[in-house]
Amino acid sequence: MADAGGTRPFSGFEWMLAGRYLRTRRREGFVSVIAGFSFIGIMLGVATLIIVLSVMNGFRNELLSKIVGMNGHVFIAPIDRPLTDFAEVARTVEALPGVVRAVPTVEGQAFASSSVQGGGVLVRGVRPQDLAGLDQIAGNIVGGSLETFAEGEGVAVGARLASxxxxxxxxxxxxxxxxxxTTPFGTAPRIKAYPIAAIYEIGMTEFDSAFVYMPLEEAQAYFNRAGDVTVVEVFLDDAEAVGAARAAIEGAVERPIFLSDWTQRNSSFFSALQVERNVMFIILTLIVLVAALNIVSGLIMLVKDKSADIAILRTMGATRGSVMRVFLITGASIGIVGxxxxxxxxxxxxxxIQAIQDVIARITNQTLWDPTVRFLSEIPAEIDWAEVGAVLAMAMALSLLATLYPSWRAARLDPVEALRYG
Incomplete structure (x- = not known):
């Protein structure tokens, strides 16, 4: 509905006036500079928010897929008696809906050495068919073959450990x-040499530099396990469905067991990531807020500079609502376009992001992303369009709110006083 005695809301006349106020003129050059900085501030703030949130999402999803993909989602440990019936337990669990595989595992620490040097490692004993079913390993073999692993006593090691x-x-x-x-003089250390059957590289330093996979039976003999395993790792098709999976496993396995899952084992790690992500969102939102405040200052200066024009428009019949909408469009255009x-x-x-990092690294001749001090070998980034939509809505809302007070000031301007002192 049109204002009484005025033009229709957001008519072409109002858009035309707003467009004229946005154009650079020599007399209003300083106002245009403020508008330009407001535009740049909002653009950089929104871009930075999208980039940082995407990288944080990429970190979480990449770490989740690699940490959980290597370690399983639910862990079955024995209570009262050793887990000698691991094969039966694994078959029972694998028959449950939502379960991809159940992997009996023997774990133990050891010292790995060669003619070059040595270091501590975590030895994992798994069945050859289970190792072949782990996509993180089987899909990232860079040397040797898992067929050799299945044939004898060879082991599979990470690329960084091998290097x-x-x-x-x-x-x-x-x-x-x-x-x-065990001897009459105490427990003697066990020393045994194994051929390297396969070398894998999953791109995560922790696994590539410290894990040694060994056939299950050989691991049982090496760590003095009398036909039992340390734990049965359960892999699900949905990592978030651990609650329902735990209830199903407890009902299906007919023996005393202790269950844990990846959310418990890695809770502090992923909670820290979430806290960091939230803090970064708040800090970077301040960039957009500062840019929106620049819109306020720029519009106030524009209103003061155009007070005589506003008074003339009012005397020619323009309503307060029309004047307010003109400056609303002027300020909002900066925020929305930005x-x-x-x-x-x-x-x-x-x-x-990866190509940009490589270019900067070549120009500066520096390593910007050192995988030896980080979990991942490259910067992960994954855009969440729902989050992007929230960022856009927030930036546009701040931009619109920033225009309300200056627009109201313009609408409340007294034409007589403006012409007298303008």
Whole structure:
């Protein structure tokens, strides 16, 4: 509905006036500079929010897929008696809906050495068919073959571990365990050499540098396990469905067991990531807020500079609502266009973040992302469009709110006083 005696709301006349106020003129050059900085601030704030949130999402999803993908989602440990019936337990659990596989595992620490050097490792004993079913391992073999692993006593090691020890497929790695054979003089350490059957590289330093996979039966003999396993790791098709899976496993396994899941084992780690993500969102939102406040200051200066024009418009019949909408369109246009530009910049940067990092690294001749001090070998980034929509809505809302007070001031301007003192 049109204002009484005035133009229809958001008519072409109001858009035309707003457009004229947005154009640069020599006399209003300083106002245009403030508007330009407001536009740049909102664009950079929105782009930075999208980039940072995408990288945080990429970190969480990449770490979740690799940590959980290597370690399983639910862990079955024995109570009262050793887990000698692990094969039956694994078959029972694998028959449950939502379960991909159940992997009986023997775990133990050892010292790995070669003719070059040595270091501590975590030895995992698994059945060859289970190791072949782990996509994180089987899909990332960079040397040797898992067929060799299944044929004999060979082991599979990470690429960083093999590199640090100077080993290649077919070379020998020596494992030393403090828990060896019991003698009249005490427990003697067990020392045994194994050929390298396969070398894998999943791109996560923790696993590539410290894990040694060994056939299950050999691991049982090496760690003095009398036909039992340490734990049965259960892999689900949905990592978030651990609650329902735990209830189903407890009802299906007919023996005393203790259950834990990945959310318990990694709760502090993923909670820290979530807290950091929330704090970064709040801090970066302040960039958009500061840019929105620049819109306020710019519009107030524009209203003061255009007070005589406003008075003339009022005397010619323009209503207060029409004047208010003119300045509302002027300020909101800066915020909305800046938000759209920030969206484009953020999405383009996120989609090409690895290429941009490589270019900067070549220009500066520095390593910007050292995988030896981080979990991952490259920067992960994953755009969550729901979050992007929330960022856009927030930026546009702040931009619109920033225009209300200056627009109201313009609408309340007294034409007589403005012409007298303008």
């Amino acid at each position: 640090s020890l100077g080993l290649l497929p077919g070379d020998t790695i020596t494992l030393i365990s403090p828990r060896g054979a 938000t759209i530009a920030g969206l484009a910049l953020g999405v383009v940067f996120t989609l090409n």
